[in-house]
Amino acid sequence: MLCMGGDQVEEAVAHAAKVLRTAVGRDWSVKAGGLDWSCLETAEHVAGCLVAYAGQLTARETETWVPFEVTFDEGSGPEDAVRVIESAGGLVSAVVRTTPPGVRAFHPYPYGSADARGFAAMATAELLLHTHDIGQALGVDAEPPPAALCEAVLAWLFPQVMPARTPDEHWATLLWATGRGSLAGRPRLDKWRWHNALSIPAGRVTLREVSPAAAADLAMGGAGGLTWIEGGPFDGTRRAAEGVAKAYASGVHRPEWGMFALVRTEDEVAVGGMGFHGPPDEEGVAEVGYDLAVGARGRGYASEALRSLSDWALARPGVSALLAVIDHANEPSQAVVTRAGYVRASDRENARAYLRRA
Template sequence: MMPMGGDQIEEAVAYAAKVLRATVGLDWSVKAGGLEWSCLETAEHIACDLVSYAGQLTGRATDGWVPFEIAFDEGSGPDDAIRVIESTGGLLSAVVRTTPPGVRAYHPYPHGSADAVGFAAMGVAEVLLHTYDIAQALGVDAEPPAALCEAVLAWLFPQVQPARTSADQWATLLWATGRGTLPGRPRLDSWRWHNSLAIPAGRVVLREVPPAAAADLAAGGTGGFTWIEGGPFEGTRRAAEMVTKAYASGVHRPEWGMFALVRAADEVAVGGMGFHGPPDEGGVAEVGYDLAVAARGQGYASEALDALSTLALSRPGVTSLLAVIDPENTPSQAVVTRSGYVRISDRENTRAYARRP
């Protein structure tokens, strides 16, 4: 799995400090590339982001930004700015390492919250991209490690087809954030990154599995989750492989892939659930799910499927959800029935169930 956490924050900050220290004798009052801020103001913005992300997590903020900010002392120069970036980066990396699993804090994009991995990825992205903005304005070359760029793309930009080679990772990240061009792709005038969605569902929470975690699950890893005995089951790994292939092909769409079913009480993953892809031209999306043997028969799947279906059917253009089940799988048929699905015409040798708004 492409890691994202305290180590990556520290690596990004060390890279930025090295690049920026080569510019301390230049004029930081000029506008940073593509921004309205000066280079010094852009550095201050980097530090503000790092410390505010740390504050969101430590303050467990759920309904807005913790109301504070930092500012450079009057008369601070480039060297001072770099020291503040290093200090605030250290704060965020420490907080990310010590934040318990399952903790989420307010961030507006796109669902109103992010977990520690999300804040780490956003922090790395802010450091890499705004270091580039400063360096570009000052005429200094800046290209961060390809592995950092690849990880940011996989955690924050699941809708963007990944680069095929390590040499193209930075160019892809620049394109994804409206800072560059790529052959065959239109230049972006606006963009947003994507923090993974979490859907409360009674005793479980559906946690969206981004491509970085899906790749690890497909390869036999844990995807960053703590699994119940016997998990993840084979269907979950197959679903993760589908997400991985869709991402590599550029057709993966956030929120229409895979979710891990995690018990709210102890943060143990008990299964997987999600969609076979985004809705088709008729607005129909197919659902699937899979629980570890030790978690079956306890109602987890019904609670999760009802919550996931309710949310999916509230989205514009979605006309119905489809579940296709083997005739002998009576427990699964009971799950969909309890979740509001009704039987429709069979699909070849399987039974089909649909739920509509």
């Protein structure tokens, strides 16, 4: 599994400090590569982001940014900047390690919140990318960051981007995904946003979007970073995860329209999986599927989750209806969709079809 957490933040801090210290004797008043900030201002921005991320998570702030910022003392120089980045990196890595599962805090992109792993990924991205910006401006010929670190950032924050085929290409792909470089066969980007996993409340459970990294782990028999109820995940969940991993590898995965884990809010235990077979088709119809571990069945979790997921999906632009295709003999699953507001439609492929329209 491509892990993301405190260890990855510390690895990125170590890389940044090593690169930046090779240039402490140069003029940090020049503009950083591709930015309107000077190199020193860019370093201040990095430190500010790291401390802000730690503050968001420790405050459990869910509505807006905690109202403070980090500024260097007057007269601070390049070596001081590196030391502050190291200190700020230590703060956010410690907070990420100690934040309980399920805690989310405000970040505007793209859904207004992120969990600890999301903040770790963003902190790692800030460190790697802005170190590149500063080094480029100061003429530092630095080695690329560790390939596994770049690969993890891509998998966690850029699930819509086709991953690199070889380790040597991960860094170039991350630079391209953030508008900093070119890749053969891909148009250069002038606008970009990273993606934090979506979380949808659904009564006694929460739908947590499964990242390509976690999906690959689930497909290979792992837990995907989740604590599962006994007997979980069930086979259907692993097959769905394999589909997400394959779609990501081929560059056709679309965030939001993949797989979600159903996690009980009371104890952070995953009880099943639910999601889409892909984005809506040309008629605006998306197909849904779901699967519960045996020990979680018969308690209404699936109906609650499907109702909330359907409400969310049908509110998206261009979505006209949701489709569920169920075996004739699977009466419990038919009851789930009926309770979630779906109605019977014409049979498809020798199975019962149910629709819920916008």
